[in-house]
Amino acid sequence: MKDESAKQNKHWWRWLILLVVSLVMFGSYYIYDSLSPINEFIQQDMGIDNAKFGLLFSFYYIVNLLFVLLIAGFILDRFGIRKAGTVYVFLILLGSVITSLGAGKSFIVMLIGRMIFGVGSEATLLVTNKVIARWFKGKELGFAYGLNITVMRLGTVLAFNTSVPIADWTGSWRWSVWSGSIVMFVCFVLFLVYLLIDKDVDKDIQSGVEEKIVVRDVFKLSSAFWFISILCVTFYSAIFPFTNHAPRFLQMKFGMSAAQGGQYTSYIMVASMIATPLLGLLVDKFGRRGKIMFIGSLMLVPAHLLLGLTFLPPVISLLILGIAFSLVPAALWPAIPILVKEKFLGTAFGIIAWVQMSGLTLFPWLAGKIVDWSGDTYTNMELMFASLGFLGLVFSILLLRADRKQKLGLELPTKEAQARADNTI
Numbered sequence: 194m195k196d197e198s199a200k201q202n203k204h205w206w207r208w209l210i211l212l213v214v215s216l217v218m219f220g221s222y223y224i225y226d227s228l229s230p231i232n233e234f235i236q237q238d239m240g241i242d243n244a245k246f247g248l249l250f251s252f253y254y255i256v257n258l259l260f261v262l263l264i265a266g267f268i269l270d271r272f273g274i275r276k277a278g279t280v281y282v283f284l285i286l287l288g289s290v291i292t293s294l295g296a297g298k299s300f301i302v303m304l305i306g307r308m309i310f311g312v313g314s315e316a317t318l319l320v321t322n323k324v325i326a327r328w329f330k331g332k333e334l335g336f337a338y339g340l341n342i343t344v345m346r347l348g349t350v351l352a353f354n355t356s357v358p359i360a361d362w363t364g365s366w367r368w369s370v371w372s373g374s375i376v377m378f379v380c381f382v383l384f385l386v387y388l389l390i391d392k393d394v395d396k397d398i399q400s401g402v403e404e405k406i407v408v409r410d411v412f413k414l415s416s417a418f419w420f421i422s423i424l425c426v427t428f429y430s431a432i433f434p435f436t437n438h439a440p441r442f443l444q445m446k447f448g449m450s451a452a453q454g455g456q457y458t459s460y461i462m463v464a465s466m467i468a469t470p471l472l473g474l475l476v477d478k479f480g481r482r483g484k485i486m487f488i489g490s491l492m493l494v495p496a497h498l499l500l501g502l503t504f505l506p507p508v509i510s511l512l513i514l515g516i517a518f519s520l521v522p523a524a525l526w527p528a529i530p531i532l533v534k535e536k537f538l539g540t541a542f543g544i545i546a547w548v549q550m551s552g553l554t555l556f557p558w559l560a561g562k563i564v565d566w567s568g569d570t571y572t573n574m575e576l577m578f579a580s581l582g583f584l585g586l587v588f589s590i591l592l593l594r595a596d597r598k599q600k601l602g603l604e605l606p607t608k609e610a611q612a613r614a615d616n617t618i
Contacts, residue, residue: 207328211337213387214321215344217282220380221314222348224289224373225253230356230455232441234366239300243438243569247561250437252304253311254554257547265316265543269323275388278320282384284313289374296370315546322542326530334607335527339473342522346462346469348376353440353459357452414541417601418532420592421525422548424486427585428521430552431493431578432514436461437557438564442500442571447507457511464515465522472523477607482524483596484604487589489520493582501575521585528603531610552581 228235228249236246269277288310295302321341329337352373360366440454449457476482496513499505533541560574567573596603602610 210324210328210387211340212344213383214324215341217285217317217380217384218314218321218341218345219348220373220377221285221310221317222345223352223376224285224292224310224348225250225314226349226352226436227356227369227373229437229458230353230440230451231360231366231369232438233444233451234360238297238366241300243441243561243564244558245300245561247434247437247557247559248304249307250434250557251554252307253314254550256308256312257315258550258554265312265319267540267543269316269319269543274320274324278317278384279388281313281316281320282381285310285317286313286374286377286381288313289377293367293371293374296367297365315550319542319546322526322529330530330611332607333474333477334530334611335473335476335523336470337473338526339470339523342469342526343466346466349436349462350459350466353455353462357455361452414537414544415532415595415599415601417592417595417599417603418529418541418545420588420595421486421528421532422545424490424521424585424588424592425525425545426549426552427581427588428490428493428525429549430556431497431581431585432461432518433553434556434560435497435514435578438560438571438574442574443507445569446571447504457507460508460511461515461518464512465518468516468519469523472519473527476524476527480603480605480607480610482528482603483589483593485520485524487586487593489517489524490582490585490589492517492520493585494579497575497579497582501572501579527607531602556581 232246235249236242265277265281288306288308290306291309292303292306295304295306325337325341326334355372356366356369359369359372363369436458439458440451443449443454443457444451472485476485492513496510496517499510499513500507529541529545556577560577563574563577564571592603595601600613602613605613
Protein backbone atom coordinates (compact mmCIF):
# COMPACT_ATOMS: atom_id res chain seq x y z
CA MET A 194 0.00 0.00 0.00
CA LYS A 195 2.83 2.32 0.89
CA ASP A 196 4.65 1.53 -2.38
CA GLU A 197 1.49 2.24 -4.36
CA SER A 198 1.08 5.60 -2.63
CA ALA A 199 4.69 6.50 -3.36
CA LYS A 200 4.21 5.54 -7.00
CA GLN A 201 1.15 7.80 -7.26
CA ASN A 202 3.05 10.69 -5.65
CA LYS A 203 5.88 10.22 -8.13
CA HIS A 204 3.37 10.28 -10.99
CA TRP A 205 1.92 13.54 -9.71
CA TRP A 206 5.38 14.99 -9.02
CA ARG A 207 6.71 14.57 -12.55
CA TRP A 208 3.93 16.76 -13.98
CA LEU A 209 4.91 19.54 -11.57
CA ILE A 210 8.54 19.15 -12.65
CA LEU A 211 7.42 19.41 -16.28
CA LEU A 212 5.60 22.66 -15.51
CA VAL A 213 8.60 24.24 -13.76
CA VAL A 214 11.18 23.43 -16.44
CA SER A 215 8.72 24.52 -19.12
CA LEU A 216 8.17 27.87 -17.39
CA VAL A 217 11.92 28.49 -17.41
CA MET A 218 11.93 28.05 -21.19
CA PHE A 219 8.76 30.19 -21.37
CA GLY A 220 10.86 33.06 -20.01
CA SER A 221 13.64 32.35 -22.49
CA TYR A 222 11.28 32.30 -25.47
CA TYR A 223 9.69 35.55 -24.31
CA ILE A 224 13.10 37.24 -24.26
CA TYR A 225 14.15 35.81 -27.62
CA ASP A 226 11.07 36.99 -29.50
CA SER A 227 10.43 40.29 -27.72
CA LEU A 228 12.66 42.13 -30.23
CA SER A 229 10.88 41.02 -33.43
CA PRO A 230 7.71 43.19 -33.12
CA ILE A 231 9.79 46.29 -32.37
CA ASN A 232 12.16 45.69 -35.29
CA GLU A 233 11.30 49.01 -36.97
CA PHE A 234 11.76 50.94 -33.71
CA ILE A 235 15.18 49.39 -33.09
CA GLN A 236 16.38 50.01 -36.66
CA GLN A 237 15.32 53.65 -36.61
CA ASP A 238 16.59 54.43 -33.12
CA MET A 239 19.94 52.64 -33.43
CA GLY A 240 20.59 53.35 -37.13
CA ILE A 241 20.90 49.74 -38.31
CA ASP A 242 19.63 47.86 -41.38
CA ASN A 243 17.82 44.52 -41.77
CA ALA A 244 21.04 42.49 -41.85
CA LYS A 245 22.33 44.04 -38.61
CA PHE A 246 18.98 43.51 -36.95
CA GLY A 247 19.30 39.85 -37.92
CA LEU A 248 22.60 39.75 -36.01
CA LEU A 249 20.63 40.17 -32.76
CA PHE A 250 19.37 36.64 -33.45
CA SER A 251 22.51 35.26 -35.09
CA PHE A 252 24.61 36.27 -32.06
CA TYR A 253 22.19 34.32 -29.90
CA TYR A 254 23.50 31.20 -31.65
CA ILE A 255 27.04 32.07 -32.69
CA VAL A 256 28.96 30.90 -29.60
CA ASN A 257 26.76 27.80 -29.40
CA LEU A 258 27.71 27.02 -33.00
CA LEU A 259 31.42 27.26 -32.22
CA PHE A 260 31.65 25.06 -29.14
CA VAL A 261 29.34 25.64 -26.20
CA LEU A 262 26.45 23.28 -26.97
CA LEU A 263 28.69 20.25 -27.39
CA ILE A 264 30.48 21.11 -24.15
CA ALA A 265 27.20 21.94 -22.42
CA GLY A 266 25.84 18.49 -23.20
CA PHE A 267 28.90 16.76 -21.76
CA ILE A 268 28.82 19.01 -18.68
CA LEU A 269 25.16 18.19 -18.13
CA ASP A 270 25.80 14.44 -18.39
CA ARG A 271 28.84 14.73 -16.12
CA PHE A 272 27.70 17.13 -13.37
CA GLY A 273 23.94 16.81 -13.50
CA ILE A 274 20.90 19.03 -13.55
CA ARG A 275 21.45 20.76 -10.20
CA LYS A 276 24.89 22.21 -10.89
CA ALA A 277 24.78 22.63 -14.65
CA GLY A 278 21.16 23.78 -14.71
CA THR A 279 21.69 26.54 -12.15
CA VAL A 280 24.59 27.99 -14.13
CA TYR A 281 22.75 27.74 -17.44
CA VAL A 282 19.53 29.39 -16.21
CA PHE A 283 21.53 32.18 -14.55
CA LEU A 284 23.26 32.87 -17.89
CA ILE A 285 19.84 33.45 -19.47
CA LEU A 286 19.05 36.09 -16.86
CA LEU A 287 22.51 37.67 -17.07
CA GLY A 288 22.44 37.90 -20.87
CA SER A 289 18.97 39.42 -20.83
CA VAL A 290 20.00 42.09 -18.34
CA ILE A 291 23.09 43.00 -20.39
CA THR A 292 20.95 43.24 -23.54
CA SER A 293 18.54 45.52 -21.70
CA LEU A 294 21.38 47.74 -20.48
CA GLY A 295 22.63 48.14 -24.05
CA ALA A 296 19.21 48.80 -25.58
CA GLY A 297 19.18 52.20 -27.28
CA LYS A 298 22.73 52.91 -26.09
CA SER A 299 25.15 50.40 -27.60
CA PHE A 300 24.42 47.86 -30.33
CA ILE A 301 27.66 46.03 -29.44
CA VAL A 302 26.54 45.61 -25.82
CA MET A 303 23.19 44.29 -27.04
CA LEU A 304 25.00 41.72 -29.21
CA ILE A 305 27.16 40.61 -26.26
CA GLY A 306 24.07 40.26 -24.10
CA ARG A 307 22.26 38.23 -26.76
CA MET A 308 25.30 35.99 -27.07
CA ILE A 309 25.41 35.24 -23.33
CA PHE A 310 21.65 34.81 -23.27
CA GLY A 311 21.89 32.35 -26.16
CA VAL A 312 24.52 30.24 -24.43
CA GLY A 313 22.35 29.95 -21.32
CA SER A 314 19.10 29.43 -23.18
CA GLU A 315 20.22 26.63 -25.49
CA ALA A 316 22.12 24.89 -22.70
CA THR A 317 19.03 25.10 -20.48
CA LEU A 318 17.01 23.54 -23.30
CA LEU A 319 19.32 20.52 -23.01
CA VAL A 320 18.48 20.37 -19.30
CA THR A 321 14.77 20.53 -20.07
CA ASN A 322 14.97 17.80 -22.70
CA LYS A 323 16.91 15.49 -20.39
CA VAL A 324 14.55 16.09 -17.46
CA ILE A 325 11.52 15.26 -19.62
CA ALA A 326 13.18 12.18 -21.10
CA ARG A 327 14.11 10.91 -17.63
CA TRP A 328 10.66 11.35 -16.08
CA PHE A 329 8.51 10.37 -19.07
CA LYS A 330 10.63 7.82 -20.94
CA GLY A 331 8.43 5.01 -22.25
CA LYS A 332 5.28 6.67 -20.91
CA GLU A 333 3.55 9.86 -22.15
CA LEU A 334 6.77 11.10 -23.75
CA GLY A 335 5.22 12.70 -26.83
CA PHE A 336 2.48 14.34 -24.77
CA ALA A 337 5.02 15.66 -22.26
CA TYR A 338 7.16 17.19 -25.01
CA GLY A 339 4.00 18.64 -26.55
CA LEU A 340 2.98 20.32 -23.30
CA ASN A 341 6.52 21.62 -22.86
CA ILE A 342 6.45 23.14 -26.34
CA THR A 343 3.03 24.70 -25.66
CA VAL A 344 4.26 26.46 -22.51
CA MET A 345 7.46 27.61 -24.24
CA ARG A 346 5.62 29.03 -27.22
CA LEU A 347 3.22 30.83 -24.94
CA GLY A 348 6.26 32.99 -24.20
CA THR A 349 6.60 33.74 -27.90
CA VAL A 350 2.89 34.54 -28.26
CA LEU A 351 3.06 36.86 -25.27
CA ALA A 352 6.16 38.59 -26.66
CA PHE A 353 4.62 39.14 -30.10
CA ASN A 354 1.47 40.60 -28.57
CA THR A 355 2.93 42.72 -25.76
CA SER A 356 6.21 44.22 -27.03
CA VAL A 357 4.61 47.00 -29.07
CA PRO A 358 1.90 47.81 -26.46
CA ILE A 359 4.59 48.04 -23.75
CA ALA A 360 6.62 50.38 -25.97
CA ASP A 361 3.53 52.52 -26.68
CA TRP A 362 2.45 52.56 -23.01
CA THR A 363 5.89 53.48 -21.63
CA GLY A 364 6.94 55.69 -24.53
CA SER A 365 10.13 53.68 -25.14
CA TRP A 366 10.88 50.34 -26.82
CA ARG A 367 13.65 49.81 -24.23
CA TRP A 368 11.02 48.83 -21.66
CA SER A 369 9.89 46.07 -24.02
CA VAL A 370 13.42 44.64 -23.71
CA TRP A 371 13.52 45.10 -19.93
CA SER A 372 10.21 43.27 -19.57
CA GLY A 373 11.99 40.10 -20.68
CA SER A 374 14.56 40.45 -17.90
CA ILE A 375 11.78 40.87 -15.34
CA VAL A 376 9.98 37.76 -16.59
CA MET A 377 13.24 35.76 -16.54
CA PHE A 378 14.04 36.78 -12.96
CA VAL A 379 10.76 35.21 -11.83
CA CYS A 380 11.52 32.05 -13.84
CA PHE A 381 15.02 31.82 -12.32
CA VAL A 382 13.55 31.94 -8.82
CA LEU A 383 11.08 29.19 -9.79
CA PHE A 384 13.96 26.99 -10.97
CA LEU A 385 15.83 27.48 -7.68
CA VAL A 386 12.68 26.55 -5.75
CA TYR A 387 12.39 23.38 -7.86
CA LEU A 388 15.98 22.41 -7.02
CA LEU A 389 15.37 23.00 -3.30
CA ILE A 390 12.33 20.73 -3.15
CA ASP A 391 13.49 18.00 -5.56
CA LYS A 392 16.10 16.12 -3.57
CA ASP A 393 16.30 13.32 -6.14
CA VAL A 394 17.10 15.55 -9.12
CA ASP A 395 20.63 14.12 -9.44
CA LYS A 396 20.12 10.89 -7.53
CA ASP A 397 21.56 8.69 -10.28
CA ILE A 398 24.74 10.74 -10.46
CA GLN A 399 25.18 11.00 -6.68
CA SER A 400 24.78 7.24 -6.21
CA GLY A 401 27.20 6.45 -9.02
CA VAL A 402 24.55 4.73 -11.13
CA GLU A 403 25.04 6.96 -14.16
CA GLU A 404 27.25 5.23 -16.73
CA LYS A 405 30.62 6.62 -17.73
CA ILE A 406 30.52 8.54 -21.00
CA VAL A 407 33.00 7.46 -23.67
CA VAL A 408 33.45 10.18 -26.27
CA ARG A 409 34.21 7.78 -29.12
CA ASP A 410 30.78 6.18 -28.62
CA VAL A 411 29.22 9.36 -30.01
CA PHE A 412 30.41 8.22 -33.45
CA LYS A 413 28.32 5.07 -33.09
CA LEU A 414 25.07 7.04 -33.29
CA SER A 415 22.84 5.71 -36.06
CA SER A 416 22.40 7.29 -39.48
CA ALA A 417 18.78 7.96 -38.49
CA PHE A 418 19.99 10.24 -35.69
CA TRP A 419 22.04 12.27 -38.18
CA PHE A 420 19.14 12.45 -40.65
CA ILE A 421 16.93 13.82 -37.86
CA SER A 422 19.67 16.33 -36.98
CA ILE A 423 19.85 17.67 -40.53
CA LEU A 424 16.07 17.69 -40.86
CA CYS A 425 15.99 19.67 -37.63
CA VAL A 426 18.30 22.40 -38.98
CA THR A 427 16.43 22.77 -42.29
CA PHE A 428 13.02 22.82 -40.62
CA TYR A 429 13.78 25.25 -37.80
CA SER A 430 15.76 27.50 -40.16
CA ALA A 431 12.57 27.93 -42.18
CA ILE A 432 10.58 28.89 -39.07
CA PHE A 433 12.52 30.91 -36.50
CA PRO A 434 14.46 33.21 -38.88
CA PHE A 435 11.15 33.84 -40.64
CA THR A 436 9.42 34.87 -37.41
CA ASN A 437 12.40 37.15 -36.66
CA HIS A 438 11.62 39.17 -39.81
CA ALA A 439 7.90 38.41 -40.23
CA PRO A 440 6.39 41.40 -38.35
CA ARG A 441 8.21 43.89 -40.56
CA PHE A 442 7.56 41.75 -43.67
CA LEU A 443 3.82 41.88 -42.93
CA GLN A 444 4.06 45.64 -42.43
CA MET A 445 5.90 46.19 -45.72
CA LYS A 446 3.92 43.82 -47.98
CA PHE A 447 0.45 43.81 -46.44
CA GLY A 448 0.34 47.31 -44.92
CA MET A 449 -0.07 46.19 -41.31
CA SER A 450 0.91 48.20 -38.25
CA ALA A 451 3.77 47.03 -36.01
CA ALA A 452 1.26 45.67 -33.49
CA GLN A 453 -0.67 43.80 -36.19
CA GLY A 454 2.55 42.35 -37.60
CA GLY A 455 3.44 40.91 -34.21
CA GLN A 456 -0.10 39.63 -33.66
CA TYR A 457 -0.31 37.87 -37.03
CA THR A 458 3.14 36.32 -36.59
CA SER A 459 2.01 34.92 -33.25
CA TYR A 460 -0.65 32.88 -35.09
CA ILE A 461 2.11 30.41 -35.99
CA MET A 462 2.77 29.83 -32.30
CA VAL A 463 -0.90 29.82 -31.30
CA ALA A 464 -1.67 27.08 -33.82
CA SER A 465 1.30 25.02 -32.66
CA MET A 466 0.47 25.56 -28.97
CA ILE A 467 -2.97 24.05 -29.45
CA ALA A 468 -2.00 21.21 -31.78
CA THR A 469 1.38 20.01 -30.45
CA PRO A 470 0.18 18.33 -27.20
CA LEU A 471 -2.67 16.64 -29.09
CA LEU A 472 -0.25 15.40 -31.73
CA GLY A 473 2.05 14.23 -28.94
CA LEU A 474 -0.77 12.08 -27.58
CA LEU A 475 -1.32 10.60 -31.04
CA VAL A 476 2.40 9.91 -31.42
CA ASP A 477 2.42 8.12 -28.05
CA LYS A 478 -0.53 5.97 -29.06
CA PHE A 479 0.08 5.31 -32.77
CA GLY A 480 3.72 6.28 -33.52
CA ARG A 481 4.27 7.31 -37.15
CA ARG A 482 7.04 9.76 -36.21
CA GLY A 483 8.83 9.60 -39.57
CA LYS A 484 5.66 10.10 -41.60
CA ILE A 485 4.63 13.05 -39.42
CA MET A 486 8.01 14.72 -39.98
CA PHE A 487 7.58 14.15 -43.72
CA ILE A 488 4.18 15.86 -43.77
CA GLY A 489 5.37 18.77 -41.61
CA SER A 490 8.39 19.42 -43.83
CA LEU A 491 6.23 19.25 -46.96
CA MET A 492 3.84 21.90 -45.62
CA LEU A 493 6.62 24.48 -45.35
CA VAL A 494 7.03 24.69 -49.11
CA PRO A 495 3.54 25.94 -50.17
CA ALA A 496 3.24 28.12 -47.06
CA HIS A 497 6.36 30.14 -47.88
CA LEU A 498 5.65 30.21 -51.62
CA LEU A 499 2.18 31.64 -50.98
CA LEU A 500 3.64 34.35 -48.74
CA GLY A 501 6.39 35.25 -51.20
CA LEU A 502 4.61 35.00 -54.56
CA THR A 503 0.97 35.93 -53.87
CA PHE A 504 -1.11 38.52 -52.05
CA LEU A 505 -3.50 35.99 -50.56
CA PRO A 506 -4.42 36.79 -46.92
CA PRO A 507 -1.25 35.90 -44.98
CA VAL A 508 -3.23 34.28 -42.18
CA ILE A 509 -3.69 31.21 -44.42
CA SER A 510 0.04 30.63 -44.81
CA LEU A 511 0.76 31.49 -41.17
CA LEU A 512 -1.70 28.87 -39.96
CA ILE A 513 -0.16 26.29 -42.33
CA LEU A 514 3.23 27.11 -40.82
CA GLY A 515 1.70 26.76 -37.36
CA ILE A 516 0.38 23.27 -38.17
CA ALA A 517 3.77 22.27 -39.63
CA PHE A 518 5.41 23.69 -36.51
CA SER A 519 3.21 21.33 -34.49
CA LEU A 520 3.79 18.20 -36.55
CA VAL A 521 7.58 18.11 -36.74
CA PRO A 522 8.49 18.97 -33.11
CA ALA A 523 5.78 16.62 -31.77
CA ALA A 524 7.50 13.76 -33.60
CA LEU A 525 11.15 14.84 -33.69
CA TRP A 526 12.06 15.42 -30.04
CA PRO A 527 10.39 12.26 -28.63
CA ALA A 528 12.27 10.28 -31.29
CA ILE A 529 15.68 11.09 -29.78
CA PRO A 530 15.32 8.93 -26.61
CA ILE A 531 14.29 6.06 -28.89
CA LEU A 532 17.48 6.37 -30.95
CA VAL A 533 19.96 7.17 -28.18
CA LYS A 534 20.98 5.53 -24.89
CA GLU A 535 19.91 7.46 -21.79
CA LYS A 536 23.50 8.07 -20.69
CA PHE A 537 24.08 9.96 -23.97
CA LEU A 538 20.88 12.02 -23.96
CA GLY A 539 22.49 15.26 -22.79
CA THR A 540 25.27 14.85 -25.33
CA ALA A 541 22.88 13.78 -28.11
CA PHE A 542 20.58 16.73 -27.52
CA GLY A 543 23.71 18.90 -27.52
CA ILE A 544 24.79 17.54 -30.90
CA ILE A 545 21.39 17.96 -32.52
CA ALA A 546 21.11 21.46 -31.08
CA TRP A 547 24.62 22.27 -32.37
CA VAL A 548 23.62 21.20 -35.87
CA GLN A 549 20.43 23.23 -35.52
CA MET A 550 22.44 26.26 -34.44
CA SER A 551 24.45 26.22 -37.66
CA GLY A 552 21.30 27.20 -39.53
CA LEU A 553 19.90 29.50 -36.88
CA THR A 554 23.19 31.41 -36.76
CA LEU A 555 23.33 31.92 -40.51
CA PHE A 556 19.75 32.42 -41.66
CA PRO A 557 18.50 35.37 -39.54
CA TRP A 558 21.41 37.43 -40.89
CA LEU A 559 21.17 35.95 -44.40
CA ALA A 560 17.42 36.58 -44.57
CA GLY A 561 17.96 40.23 -43.65
CA LYS A 562 20.83 40.51 -46.14
CA ILE A 563 18.66 39.09 -48.93
CA VAL A 564 15.96 41.65 -48.10
CA ASP A 565 18.54 44.46 -48.26
CA TRP A 566 19.94 43.12 -51.57
CA SER A 567 16.39 42.87 -52.96
CA GLY A 568 15.60 46.53 -52.37
CA ASP A 569 13.72 46.00 -49.08
CA THR A 570 11.38 43.40 -50.62
CA TYR A 571 10.84 39.92 -49.19
CA THR A 572 10.07 37.63 -52.16
CA ASN A 573 13.58 36.18 -52.42
CA MET A 574 13.70 35.61 -48.67
CA GLU A 575 10.53 33.52 -48.91
CA LEU A 576 11.97 31.50 -51.80
CA MET A 577 14.95 30.70 -49.62
CA PHE A 578 12.70 29.46 -46.80
CA ALA A 579 10.67 27.33 -49.25
CA SER A 580 13.93 25.74 -50.44
CA LEU A 581 14.80 24.83 -46.86
CA GLY A 582 11.43 23.14 -46.52
CA PHE A 583 12.21 21.06 -49.62
CA LEU A 584 15.57 19.98 -48.15
CA GLY A 585 13.80 18.92 -44.96
CA LEU A 586 11.46 16.84 -47.09
CA VAL A 587 14.43 15.02 -48.63
CA PHE A 588 15.92 14.12 -45.25
CA SER A 589 12.57 12.99 -43.88
CA ILE A 590 12.45 10.48 -46.75
CA LEU A 591 15.98 9.28 -45.90
CA LEU A 592 14.89 8.93 -42.26
CA LEU A 593 11.92 6.78 -43.24
CA ARG A 594 14.18 4.53 -45.31
CA ALA A 595 16.70 4.19 -42.46
CA ASP A 596 13.95 3.32 -39.98
CA ARG A 597 12.55 0.67 -42.31
CA LYS A 598 15.93 -0.94 -43.00
CA GLN A 599 17.30 -0.81 -39.44
CA LYS A 600 13.98 -1.56 -37.73
CA LEU A 601 14.43 1.32 -35.26
CA GLY A 602 10.78 1.48 -34.25
CA LEU A 603 10.16 5.16 -34.99
CA GLU A 604 6.77 4.29 -36.46
CA LEU A 605 5.69 2.33 -33.35
CA PRO A 606 3.72 3.62 -30.32
CA THR A 607 5.91 5.03 -27.54
CA LYS A 608 5.88 2.01 -25.19
CA GLU A 609 6.68 -0.47 -27.95
CA ALA A 610 9.30 1.80 -29.53
CA GLN A 611 11.07 2.42 -26.21
CA ALA A 612 11.00 -1.29 -25.30
CA ARG A 613 12.59 -2.16 -28.64
CA ALA A 614 15.15 0.63 -28.23
CA ASP A 615 16.16 -0.51 -24.72
CA ASN A 616 16.84 -3.97 -26.10
CA THR A 617 18.90 -2.83 -29.08
CA ILE A 618 20.76 0.43 -28.35
